[in-house]
Amino acid sequence: MMMSASLAIAVPSHALGHPVTRPAIFPAPTSMVLTSGTLALGTAVVLITAPGTDPETVARVRDILTAAGVKTITSARRLPVAPDRVHPDRVHIVLGLGDSGVVRDSLSRSKATLETHTEGYTLTTVAAGAGIVTLAGHDADGLFHAVQTFRQLARRPTLPALVIQDHPAMPIRGTIEGFYGAPWSMTDRTKHLDFLATVKANTYVYSPKDDPYARDRWREAYPTATLSSLGTLAQTARRNHVDFVYAVSPGPSVCFSDPADVQALERKFDALRAIGVGSFYVALDDIEYTKWNCERDKTAFGPSGAEAAGVAQAQLLNAVQAGLSTKDPGARALIMVPTEYYDAKETPYKAALRKHLDPRIVVQWTGTDVVPPAISIPDAKAATKAFGRKTLLWDNYPVNDYAQTTGRLLMAPYTRREAGLSGELTGILSNPMNQEAPSRPAVTGVAAFGWNDTAYDAERTWHFSARELASGDDRATAALLTFFDTQHMAPTFGSQPWQEQAPRLKAALDAVREVLADGDAAARQRAIADLTTRADAIANAPDIIRSGTIDPGFAAQARPWLDAMQRWGRALQLTAAGLGSANSGSTAAARYFAEARTLAREAAAITTIPGATRFDGPIKIADGVLDAFVSDAPTLIAAAPAIEADGAVPVRSDGPK
Structure with missing residues (x-):
């Protein structure tokens, strides 16, 4: 039946155009509000950079604009007084820290306020006139994260008008190269640091178990060439706003009470500090603590055992922390992984650490097991109580260096970690696979969870990781997801996997x-x-x-x-x-x-x-x-074959080859 003219519904003129859709940004921002309209970057923009902005960050913005099809980038010092003055046909992009005048002006015109959390940022797009895009960092790290969000937005044909205010839920987010077997190459590490930047991770711990100068021969100095390569890697980390943490594993041979071993640790760290490394870690995992490595420790701490080991380790670590603070008062706190690094059961060892360990020192914990099937808020609260501080989660996913992972790549979505864990953890580090690039889908999930655990969507983040690996190509993305599904199994140390196969x-x-x-x-x-x-x-x-x-x-x-x-x-x-x-x-x-x-x-x-x-x-x-x-x-289907006189099944030439 035809509708009469008097009953026709009026449609607003703006509704006849393209709808404005909410962009998918990963990790999920803390807050994203669509305003009104869209803007296209076009082929020419005006870039306004606040004084003191990191040149590397500016260079990344320029690269993003070029990739988006911008041919001409004109520099300016401030926004025009009125939108019809000076390049009225070009989008103006304002970049800098929120305490600069030009950024404050741009935020005011965008009717937005500056994010005030550490590593936070505000990103706005205004469609009025030719358009204004503002990338305002609370600090240099926050501004860098804003650029990563802008990178995702700039892939769209048009940018929706919006206000994003964003900051991480967990202070520490990233990876620890802490597996057994062949360490990554320096090339792999460089690629990994570049990748970590794209998912707003901020920490990489260098701790390959098979580096002899970090474990078996930890007292010895690195060869000059190796030290130089580590220095180059630390520079790459800084460029990506990733904290490069150097870890040493002295446990198999250290004499806890010997000042010479404390000095050996300090010499090791001094050598790394000289090449630009400022954060350090002492790993005491996978060692035997029921015997001493030297008679001196027996005299100092009594008979060997769990409690004595806790006291001895605390003494050593406290001395190292004191030395680090003296040499660099602004340095990040020492990180350690204890010998009892999983579960949260009360033990003499944990009680000794809780009582004697410097409260500044960060303690890592792997969850309820070495490879936990799930981690809940009560689990983390129990760890906080056991170690006397909020722990830094060492998540042994997607690492594949144990027998149950033989023949597997672990590529399922990162899941079964409870939303809200950010309230009881200082951060989260993934232990990746020996294969760097195939580790990225899982690490993407870990980083996204660490950034915003309450809004984390495992499946959508998994899809995003495939698109990123595929450079946005739909066919390659589908192929990767098909492959990921065949590598979905996530084993534990037991017989039951924590994620099913395919x-x-x-x-x-x-x-x-x-x-x-x-x-x-x-x-x-x-x-x-x-x-x-x-x-x-x-x-x-x-x-x-x-x-x-x-x-x-x-x-x-x-x-x-x-x-x-x-x-x-x-x-x-x-x-x-x-x-x-x-x-x-x-x-x-x-x-x-x-x-x-x-x-x-x-x-x-x-x-x-x-x-x-x-x-x-x-x-x-x-x-x-x-x-x-x-x-x-x-x-599944019974089909009686035709039988020749000699009893053979006839062979046909049709079908796939």
Whole structure:
């Protein structure tokens, strides 16, 4: 029925244009409010930089503008008095700390106030006139984080008018290279520090277990070339507003009561300080504390044992902290990881640390277990009570240096950490994998949780990490997510994983099983067609990942997994063809199933890159899901093959090769 003219609904003119949508920013900002309208950067902008702004930060803004298609960047000292004066057709971008006059003016025109938290920032976009974009940092770190948010906004064709006020929930956020096995290369570390900047992380701890000068030979000076490389790395960290923390692990041989060993630690730290490192860490994990390394400690602390170890460690660490404070009163507090680094049960060792350890020293804690399946607020509160201070969480995810992770990359979303943990932790550090680039999806989640745990969305952040790795390419993003699903398993030190394997693929394959069991012929045909599409996605993903859109380091470090995935994908393609043949009564089903089994055996025989991880072994691809389906498929549809006179199953030439 036609609506009469008198009943027609009037539509506001602005509603006929493009709607203004809320941008997806990761980590999630503390506050983001859309105002009115949009603005496009265009090909020419005016950049107004407040005095004293870090040149590296300014350079990053210029790079972002160039990537967004801006051809001309004109510099100015202040905003024009009126919008119709001096470049009225260009967006003005104001960049600097909030205590500068030009930034205060820009915030006032934007009807916004400066974020006052440490590492905080205010970012505004105003659509009136040609538009004003303001990036105002509470401090230099906050301004740098504002630039990372602007980087995400500038990818859009137009910027919505908005006000973002943002700051981190946790003071310490980042990674600790604390795994066993092959350490990262300096190139990998450089890439990792560049990556940490993009997710607003602020801490990287250098603590590879297999660096002999940090553990077994900790008293010895680094070779000149190695020290120089570490200095270059520290410079990269500073450029990325990441605190480079150097960790030494003296526990296997230290004599706690010997002043010479305190001096050896100070010499080690002095050498690192001379190349630009200002933050330090003493690791006392994975050592035996029921015996002393020297007779002197027995005299000083009595018979060996947990309580005596706590007293001895506190004495050593307090001396180191005092030395650091004397040499650099403004230095960050020493960080330590205790020998009892997991659970929060009351013990003589923890009681001794709680009583004797300098309250300034930061204590790391791995949660309820070495690899905890979940961490709750009560868990963290118990750790606070046990150690006498809020702890810094060392989260052993996605590290893959223990036996249960053999043949695996751990690439599930970062989850099962309770929102609100920021109230009971000083921060969170992820222990990544031996493979740097494949660690980024999980680390992205850790950093996002540390920035804003109450608004953290694990699944959406996981998708964001794939898009970032894929440089925004939709096809590459989809391929990565397909790959991630085959590496979803997250083991613990026990027999039960804390994240299941391939949940998306399992749901799809379970649906196929159900339709084959209960569906009619047409439904079975549709299910098999869907299975073929999914098999194609698995088989094709490795070539897409290797095509160049994604960091080549990712493909190189994941090489055997991609090789195995491709074969498993082809096995699933043949399995789908076999089911299709069986469903139509074709005699080719047996051949397809046999070829699928052959490819599955080849895939299962592919092993990890020798020496790349602590434990070498067969590659796992959606194990328990994909292999089970390929194995079961021939039993899902009974199809009587045509038998030749000699009893052989005839071979056809149709189907996938």
